[in-house]
Amino acid sequence: MVNLFKHAKACTTAFAVAAASFMTAGHATAADDTITIGYAVALTGPNATGAGISTVPNYRLWVDQVNGEGGIEMPDGSRKMIEVVEYDDRSSNEDLVRAIERLASQDKVDLILPPWGTGANLAIAPLMARFGYPQLAVTAVTDKAPEFAARWDRSFWMLGGGHDYATGLVDVLAQARDAGTINNKIAAVSVADGFGIDLIKGARPAFEEAGFELVYDESYPLGTSDFAAIMSEAQASGADSFVAFSYPPGSFGMTKTAQAMGFNPKVFYISVGGAFPIYPGIADGKADGVMAIGGVDGTSDSVKAYFDAHTTFVGNPPDSWASAVTFASLEMLEQAIGRVGLDHGDLAADLSSGTFDTVIGQVKLEDNQLRDLWTVGQWQNGAFVGVGPADKAGAAAPVIPKPEW
Amino acid sequence: MKYVIYPVALALLAAVPFVASDYALGLLIGMVTYVTLASAWAMFSGPTHYVSLATVAFYGAGAYVVAMLNEVMAYPMILLITAGVGATMALVVGLSTLRLAGVYFVIFSFGLAELIRQLITWYEINIYGTLGRYIFVDITARGIYWQMLGLAAITIGLTAYINRSRLGLALRVIGDDEVVAAHSGIPLARMKLMAFVLSATILTLAGAIASPRWVYVEPAIVFNPTVSFLTVIMALFGGANRLWGPALGAIPLFLAFEYLSAHFPDVYPIFLGALFIGVVFLFPNGVLAGIEGLRRGKKEETA
Amino acid sequence: MFVTILILGLVLGGTYALLALGLTLQYGIARIMNLAYGELTLAAAFILVALMQGFGISPLLTVALIGPVGYVVGSLLYTVMMKPLVARSSGGKLDVDSILATFGLLFLIQGALLMVFGPNFTSISYLDKGVTIFGVTVALNRLIALGICVVVGGALVIALATTRWGLALRAVAQTPTSAPLVGLDVNKVARQGFALGTALAATAGATVAMYQTFSASGGVVFTMKALVIVIMGGVGNVGGALAAGLLLGLVETFVATAIDPGLTLAATFAIFLLVLLFRPQGLFGKA
Numbered sequence: 004m005v006n007l008f009k010h011a012k013a014c015t016t017a018f019a020v021a022a023a024s025f026m027t028a029g030h031a032t033a034a035d036d037t038i039t040i041g042y043a044v045a046l047t048g049p050n051a052t053g054a055g056i057s058t059v060p061n062y063r064l065w066v067d068q069v070n071g072e073g074g075i076e077m078p079d080g081s082r083k084m085i086e087v088v089e090y091d092d093r094s095s096n097e098d099l100v101r102a103i104e105r106l107a108s109q110d111k112v113d114l115i116l117p118p119w120g121t122g123a124n125l126a127i128a129p130l131m132a133r134f135g136y137p138q139l140a141v142t143a144v145t146d147k148a149p150e151f152a153a154r155w156d157r158s159f160w161m162l163g164g165g166h167d168y169a170t171g172l173v174d175v176l177a178q179a180r181d182a183g184t185i186n187n188k189i190a191a192v193s194v195a196d197g198f199g200i201d202l203i204k205g206a207r208p209a210f211e212e213a214g215f216e217l218v219y220d221e222s223y224p225l226g227t228s229d230f231a232a233i234m235s236e237a238q239a240s241g242a243d244s245f246v247a248f249s250y251p252p253g254s255f256g257m258t259k260t261a262q263a264m265g266f267n268p269k270v271f272y273i274s275v276g277g278a279f280p281i282y283p284g285i286a287d288g289k290a291d292g293v294m295a296i297g298g299v300d301g302t303s304d305s306v307k308a309y310f311d312a313h314t315t316f317v318g319n320p321p322d323s324w325a326s327a328v329t330f331a332s333l334e335m336l337e338q339a340i341g342r343v344g345l346d347h348g349d350l351a352a353d354l355s356s357g358t359f360d361t362v363i364g365q366v367k368l369e370d371n372q373l374r375d376l377w378t379v380g381q382w383q384n385g386a387f388v389g390v391g392p393a394d395k396a397g398a399a400a401p402v403i404p405k406p407e408w
Numbered sequence: 409m410k411y412v413i414y415p416v417a418l419a420l421l422a423a424v425p426f427v428a429s430d431y432a433l434g435l436l437i438g439m440v441t442y443v444t445l446a447s448a449w450a451m452f453s454g455p456t457h458y459v460s461l462a463t464v465a466f467y468g469a470g471a472y473v474v475a476m477l478n479e480v481m482a483y484p485m486i487l488l489i490t491a492g493v494g495a496t497m498a499l500v501v502g503l504s505t506l507r508l509a510g511v512y513f514v515i516f517s518f519g520l521a522e523l524i525r526q527l528i529t530w531y532e533i534n535i536y537g538t539l540g541r542y543i544f545v546d547i548t549a550r551g552i553y554w555q556m557l558g559l560a561a562i563t564i565g566l567t568a569y570i571n572r573s574r575l576g577l578a579l580r581v582i583g584d585d586e587v588v589a590a591h592s593g594i595p596l597a598r599m600k601l602m603a604f605v606l607s608a609t610i611l612t613l614a615g616a617i618a619s620p621r622w623v624y625v626e627p628a629i630v631f632n633p634t635v636s637f638l639t640v641i642m643a644l645f646g647g648a649n650r651l652w653g654p655a656l657g658a659i660p661l662f663l664a665f666e667y668l669s670a671h672f673p674d675v676y677p678i679f680l681g682a683l684f685i686g687v688v689f690l691f692p693n694g695v696l697a698g699i700e701g702l703r704r705g706k707k708e709e710t711a
Numbered sequence: 712m713f714v715t716i717l718i719l720g721l722v723l724g725g726t727y728a729l730l731a732l733g734l735t736l737q738y739g740i741a742r743i744m745n746l747a748y749g750e751l752t753l754a755a756a757f758i759l760v761a762l763m764q765g766f767g768i769s770p771l772l773t774v775a776l777i778g779p780v781g782y783v784v785g786s787l788l789y790t791v792m793m794k795p796l797v798a799r800s801s802g803g804k805l806d807v808d809s810i811l812a813t814f815g816l817l818f819l820i821q822g823a824l825l826m827v828f829g830p831n832f833t834s835i836s837y838l839d840k841g842v843t844i845f846g847v848t849v850a851l852n853r854l855i856a857l858g859i860c861v862v863v864g865g866a867l868v869i870a871l872a873t874t875r876w877g878l879a880l881r882a883v884a885q886t887p888t889s890a891p892l893v894g895l896d897v898n899k900v901a902r903q904g905f906a907l908g909t910a911l912a913a914t915a916g917a918t919v920a921m922y923q924t925f926s927a928s929g930g931v932v933f934t935m936k937a938l939v940i941v942i943m944g945g946v947g948n949v950g951g952a953l954a955a956g957l958l959l960g961l962v963e964t965f966v967a968t969a970i971d972p973g974l975t976l977a978a979t980f981a982i983f984l985l986v987l988l989f990r991p992q993g994l995f996g997k998a
Contacts, residue, residue: 457804457807459807459810459811504988505988507988507991508987508988508991510806510807511738511744511806511807511810512942512987512991514744514806514807514810515744515938515942515987516984516987516988518935519935519938519939519980519983519984519987520984522935522976522980523977523980523981523984526974526976526977526980527977529973530971530973530974530977533973534971534973633931637814640811641811644811674822674825674826675822675826676822677818677819677821677822677825678818678819678822678823678826679822680815680818680822681814681815681816681817681818681819681820681821681822682815682819683815684811684812684814684815684818685792685812685815685816685819686815687811687815688796688808688811688812688815689795689796689812692799692808
């Protein structure tokens with residue numbers, strides 16, 4: 004790329020020449036003792052908030068750790084250092100698609116790590132398939148994952164779909180209802196965006212099937228900053244459970260509004276942002292009892308070690324939902340390379356059928372998807388731990404009703 | 409002479425995909441897209457000085473039409489409908505905003521993009537029942553490039569034609585002084601409307617042509633305001649009043665942004681900001697005019 | 712139900728109106744349509760959080776002190792960036808130039824915020840206590856915002872209407888071309904108006920930081936909200952901005968409560984576009 008730039012710089016006057024240089028200048032292929040790994044993520048623009056917490060820090064942490072150990076181990080026992088090519092997609096899918104084309108056909112990187120977001124991962128899926136790269140899509144929550152895994156057979160979907168999280172939540176609530184701790188009324192709000200709508204669409208029939216009644220069910224636009232009206236409606240609805248399928252600004256805003264107005268539902272559930280390390284500070288130290296999407300095994304030593312390493316390297320702990328899975332996906336890649344090398348077809352086959360030891364425990368994909376997921380977590384004693392599915396190893400018992408703010 | 413040069417140049421450009429790598433083709437698509445957007449934007453905003461920030465409202469609407477219809481209809485049919493949707497939208501918007509000028513028009517056009525995004529979101533959730541659609545059309549990157557190249561050629565050709573026609577003259581008079589224009593018997597409303605509808609139809613078509621590369625669309629992805637901003641700055645950078653100005657603004661800026669996003673991702677907004685300010689202060693009429701001004705100045709000095 | 716809408720709406724509207732006061736001064740008096748307005752408020756919000764988390768400085772102290780800082784920054788901005796534009800162009804050309812220039816400023820500030828504070832969401836917990844008014848509980852920090860808005864806005868309205876300084880500002884706002892004829896230094900008054908607007912933007916931003924989650928790329932939301940209110944209230948009309956802000960808060964709360972929370976933003980933009988089309992002089996302006 005450096006030579007590319009010099010090229011372009013030398014002939015800025017004539018577009019035709021410049022364009023020609025972009026087309027012909029090949030990337031100097033990396034030396035044999037390194038692996039080049041490329042990725043394009045949102046470093047600026049609206050998606051930078053999400054990528055900045057779940058994706059980028061984990062990529063950097065992993066590369067740092069692997070290179071610190073002397074590089075990735077190859078099947079023959081030798082080690083190769085990782086060289087990173089990082090691009091900013093400026094939160095635009097057009098730029099993202101072009102960056103992937105650049106990584107694949109210009110830089111000819113050995114592996115491509117996925118971007119942040121459902122839309123972004125879908126936008127690059129056809130390209131990744133065409134170039135043959137395996138795609139370990141983590142931060143893409145979609146119910147259509149089975150279809151996508153079938154359509155692009157080297158794509159892997161690691162974070163489930165809205166339906167999984169909705170039914171996971173309903174299971175936890177149904178148990179509490181059957182135990183007589185909460186009534187059968189639910190007040191639900193959802194952010195008007197692909198994610199929020201997927202979740203509420205999964206939740207509606209699940210709640211109904213479990214005998215719950217949705218007494219308040221509204222969506223609000225992305226960008227809403229004031230939740231007083233919504234929260235006071237929810238409070239007046241008589242529901243014991245407040246469920247929000249929300250993004251961080253909403254999750255935080257609703258928490259603060261609920262605290263201010265003294266709204267104390269027995270279950271207070273929010274979505275993205277609830278598992279962020281800054282959440283207890285936002286909840287004024289009263290996060291205990293709040294439920295949210297995701298979770299990690301609170302009893303696991305590997306999770307603890309990962310949290311410590313992340314805190315040391317990045318400066319803050321990771322979020323307790325997508326971060327650990329992102330890191331696990333990188334460990335899977337590392338182990339697959341150690342077993343079969345860098346051939347994309349072999350890698351995809353091993354990722355699809357192999358078993359991996361990761362920070363989130365032993366992982367084996369089913370139909371190219373990670374199905375063994377934490378769906379519901381809760382803040383307990385200052386840590387965000389997985390409580391659902393209840394039969395998952397390491398699951399903590401949910402605390403219901405939530406202590407008052 | 410130019411009846412030979414232009415077709416040959418176009419044919420050469422059309423042949424590039426046969427020798428280009430995937431990334432080079434991606435770059436070309438992006439470049440030609442912004443050449444189209446900036447030129448189409450300048451078709452209306454250049455001569456009239458009405459700065460529109462509604463580019464993405466039309467561009468996004470075009471993409472959305474494809475997303476909505478790609479499973480039920482043949483692609484050429486969709487393009488026709490897209491053109492119709494763009495023209496209708498522009499007609500409605502144009503008719504209702506004829507009274508607005510200056511800063512009010514700028515703000516209105518920006519609000520329009522937001523309103524359309526909110527309404528589509530609401531429609532998708534409450535009427536269609538889900539948010540986010542998939543575009544699975546059998547069109548390769550080459551196909552997109554050729555279509556976009558064709559649209560760019562049409563846009564620039566049309567601008568050249570308009571510049572020489574009564575419409576172009578009328579628009580320039582309007583841009584200089586609306587009162588004078590009205591007094592000299594120019595049907596203000598009809599002229600402005602015509603240019604606006606033409607420009608918006610091209611913007612909408614551009615969105616439709618570009619959309620298969622996105623695969624998945626959602627209002628937040630499609631109505632990305634950056635597209636409007638970039639279009640404006642590219643057109644103004646090159647000179648919105650000149651036939652080749654927008655194109656010559658789009659190409660270097662596009663390449664500069666591409667370079668920045670790879671090498672200095674963190675400073676990209678700062679660079680963009682500095683560029684905007686620089687253009688306003690140094691090249692109020694575009695780089696082309698600036699260069700010409702310099703040349704003229706030198707000639708006068710030597711004379 | 713009615714009382715709830717009224718009180719929640721007024722409190723929300725107060726926070727909106729506070730956001731818009733500065734912009735209406737900047738455009739009304741200095742004739743600068745400042746698209747970087749939201750980024751200026753964001754910068755103040757980030758400063759408040761940094762001071763609180765880094766040095767333990769009370770947010771209320773920051774809110775009180777950031778106004779003067781904003782004034783100085785605004786004064787500098789006007790002298791360095793806006794004055795040359797005003798000097799070289801007039802009328803419609805200035806509108807377009809100032810939009811483009813402040814647009815650049817928008818990205819510049821945004822890029823700087825990204826570099827210094829990173830891309831993540833920022834939110835603090837401060838005075839999230841509930842206060843009950845007529846049986847409706849509202850957050851204390853939002854109530855403070857409403858209070859600041861009413862006091863500052865009210866003081867401005869009175870100062871503009873009764874003092875000599877206010878008279879000068881209004882004169883420049885109404886007829887910048889003939890103000891010099893009566894001995895007014897238009898440049899100085901415009902600079903004061905712009906600086907005062909920046910001071911208000913900073914105050915509003917610092918207040919917003921107490922109750923809202925924000926990130927470096929979210930400034931345009933503030934600008935948009937402020938613009939809607941400024942246009943509705945009539946450009947340069949401080950009283951109008953106050954009224955329009957409160958009205959918008961009421962409308963949003965009403966739509967969220969009685970119709971559909973999904974339509975609040977659509978309602979905002981629809982009202983805004985209608986006002987632009989049919990009463991571009993603002994709801995409270997003279998035709």
